Amino acid sequence: xxxxxxxxxxxxxxxxxxxxxxxxxxxxxxxxxxxxxxxxxxxxxxxxxxxxxxxxxxxxxxxxxxxxxxxxxxxxxxxxxxxxxxxxxxxxxxxxxxxxxxxxxxxxxxxxxxxxxxxxxxxxxxxxxxxxxxxxxxxxxxxxxxxxxxxxxxxxxxxxxxxxxxxxxxxxxxxxxxxxxxxxxxxxxxxxxxxxxxxxxxxxxxxxxxxxxxxxxxxxxxxxxxxxxxxxxxxxxxxxxxxxxxxxxxxxxxxxxxxxxxxxxxxxxxxxxxxxxxxxxxxx
Amino acid sequence: xxxxxxxxxxxxxxxxxxxxxxxxxxxxxxxxxxxxxxxxxxxxxxxxxxxxxxxxxxxxxxxxxxxxxxxxxxxxxxxxxxxxxxxxxxxxxxxxxxxxxxxxxxxxxxxxxxxxxxxxxxxxxxxxxxxxxxxxxxxxxxxxxxxxxxxxxxxxxxxxxxxxxxxxxxxxxxxxxxxxxxxxxxxxxxxxxxxxxxxxxxxxxxxxxxxxxxxxxxxxxxxxxxxxxxxxxxxxxxxxxxxxxxxxxxxxxxxxxxxxxxxxxxxxxxxxxxxxxxxxxxxxxxxxxxxxxxxxx
Numbered sequence: 001x002x003x004x005x006x007x008x009x010x011x012x013x014x015x016x017x018x019x020x021x022x023x024x025x026x027x028x029x030x031x032x033x034x035x036x037x038x039x040x041x042x043x044x045x046x047x048x049x050x051x052x053x054x055x056x057x058x059x060x061x062x063x064x065x066x067x068x069x070x071x072x073x074x075x076x077x078x079x080x081x082x083x084x085x086x087x088x089x090x091x092x093x094x095x096x097x098x099x100x101x102x103x104x105x106x107x108x109x110x111x112x113x114x115x116x117x118x119x120x121x122x123x124x125x126x127x128x129x130x131x132x133x134x135x136x137x138x139x140x141x142x143x144x145x146x147x148x149x150x151x152x153x154x155x156x157x158x159x160x161x162x163x164x165x166x167x168x169x170x171x172x173x174x175x176x177x178x179x180x181x182x183x184x185x186x187x188x189x190x191x192x193x194x195x196x197x198x199x200x201x202x203x204x205x206x207x208x209x210x211x212x213x214x215x216x217x218x219x220x221x222x223x224x225x226x227x228x229x230x231x232x233x234x235x236x237x238x239x240x241x242x243x244x245x246x247x248x249x250x251x252x253x254x255x256x257x258x259x260x261x262x263x264x265x266x267x268x269x270x271x272x273x274x275x276x277x278x279x280x281x282x283x284x
Numbered sequence: 285x286x287x288x289x290x291x292x293x294x295x296x297x298x299x300x301x302x303x304x305x306x307x308x309x310x311x312x313x314x315x316x317x318x319x320x321x322x323x324x325x326x327x328x329x330x331x332x333x334x335x336x337x338x339x340x341x342x343x344x345x346x347x348x349x350x351x352x353x354x355x356x357x358x359x360x361x362x363x364x365x366x367x368x369x370x371x372x373x374x375x376x377x378x379x380x381x382x383x384x385x386x387x388x389x390x391x392x393x394x395x396x397x398x399x400x401x402x403x404x405x406x407x408x409x410x411x412x413x414x415x416x417x418x419x420x421x422x423x424x425x426x427x428x429x430x431x432x433x434x435x436x437x438x439x440x441x442x443x444x445x446x447x448x449x450x451x452x453x454x455x456x457x458x459x460x461x462x463x464x465x466x467x468x469x470x471x472x473x474x475x476x477x478x479x480x481x482x483x484x485x486x487x488x489x490x491x492x493x494x495x496x497x498x499x500x501x502x503x504x505x506x507x508x509x510x511x512x513x514x515x516x517x518x519x520x521x522x523x524x525x526x527x528x529x530x531x532x533x534x535x536x537x538x539x540x541x542x543x544x545x546x547x548x549x550x551x552x553x554x555x556x557x558x559x560x561x562x563x564x565x566x567x568x569x570x571x572x573x574x575x576x577x578x579x580x581x
Contacts (some may be wrong), residue, residue, distance in 0.1 A: 108578075118486050122492060
């Protein structure tokens with residue numbers, strides 16, 4: 001049994017035995033609710049992210065996935081419940097946590113190497129040393145020639161690669177990614193996924209990634225967490241044990257994919273149309 | 285349910301690392317056609333000279349043909365010799381001051397007022413962003429000061445610091461501080477949240493955040509703001525000099541009016557136009573150097 005499914009009814013909380021069995025959670029959300037004004041972004045979410053695993057959060061837009069990342073990063077505080085990282089409550093941004101967004105967010109006023117060196121400099125490394133290390137890291141991803149260039153001189157895929165290198169430069173134990181490849185074309189995205197997997201395996205970091213892309217989720221995840229909106233709740237958690245590199249033709253993955261597809265389609269429809277509109281569409 | 289344990293179909297395109305030959309950088313696009321490049325290079329200076337030549341030619345013609353009085357609108361053939369002969373002066377004896385002094389007096393006032401205003405505006409904007417209470421207490425006042433006409437400050441300025449440089453600098457400062465401060469707050473506010481999040485998660489503290497993220501990210505807007513304020517400062521200082529601060533280019537023009545010496549007025553206007561245009565170009569060059577990653581217009 002490589003693929004373990006949790007029945008939809010079993011969610012949202014993980015089974016108690018599992019909770020005890022994995023004390024080495026990199027991130028834990030305990031009955032977290034987060035509201036922004038009148039809007040409840042996520043409601044009563046409990047989730048353990050085991051250390052060293054690749055967890056993918058997937059669900060319709062507006063289901064609070066990104067909010068969960070902000071909470072784990074310490075950029076937001078939960079309205080109710082608690083968030084811990086490595087057993088300690090998250091109270092603010094941590095040096096062990098790195099963030100990657102859909103936009104690469106490289107600083108255009110710095111050279112590529114200065115961007116990569118930024119986190120090292122923030123940690124008190126001397127300028128020359130940090131830049132030398134940055135060049136080393138860029139060389140490892142084949143971007144030596146671009147270290148002195150501004151990010152504007154790079155292609156979309158290269159920029160996102162530099163953003164990954166910048167995030168990994170400080171050797172974070174937790175990497176939070178918010179649709180990191182959403183802005184890339186299909187081919188570049190596949191290349192970046194392969195690159196991410198190899199970097200992640202070497203680093204031993206815990207990855208939590210938010211994506212809309214079901215295919216991406218199936219290719220990358222050790223564990224898939226399916227959300228419903230709005231407010232965001234966990235609908236289902238499932239482990240995918242198929243070894244990597246995975247094939248899109250794997251029948252087990254395809255079966256999960258088809259089922260998740262139906263779930264996401266229903267959730268998207270629920271988010272896009274009102275009750276009345278759905279009734280009207282159905283009556284036609 | 286069982287998925288194949290080792291589904292290593294090894295889809296090569298998926299797993300292969302990006303080819304060593306990188307895609308060409310975005311900036312290195314094919315150059316535009318020669319005609320366009322020539323146009324871009326020469327159109328501005330050439331059309332600049334041409335447009336002025338046409339206007340001055342018509343002016344000269346109009347004066348010669350008697351369409352308007354050359355005593356009210358002295359044509360270039362009168363104004364330029366007047367300028368070159370160094371006759372554009374006001375006052376007598378030791379009080380006599382020429383065009384160059386008037387220009388330098390006015391420029392010093394503008395520059396000092398502009399620098400003070402910029403420093404104060406960024407300083408106050410910094411406090412407004414850092415301290416929530418100050419946003420509520422100080423920003424409304426700054427916003428109320430911004431639309432007040434600089435000339436309205438002249439009586440205060442003269443009463444407090446007398447006529448002369450300090451009064452003029454005060455007027456320039458009051459003219460630009462409010463709008464500059466509002467613009468600076470807006471510029472810092474509009475720095476993308478993601479930049480801050482990334483910097484914070486990479487370990488930047490408050491001072492580092494300002495130095496390495498907020499200031500550079502806002503720099504393009506701040507530089508545009510300085511150039512706009514430069515125009516406002518020109519207008520403010522001239523208005524002030526016409527309204528009682530008795531020296532500088534504004535004073536030169538108002539004396540021309542009072543002595544019915546339209547050539548003097550014309551010379552003053554030419555000086556304002558030429559110096560203002562030249563300095564704006566200089567600021568543009570500075571802007572392109574400072575915010576090299578942006579395409580300044």
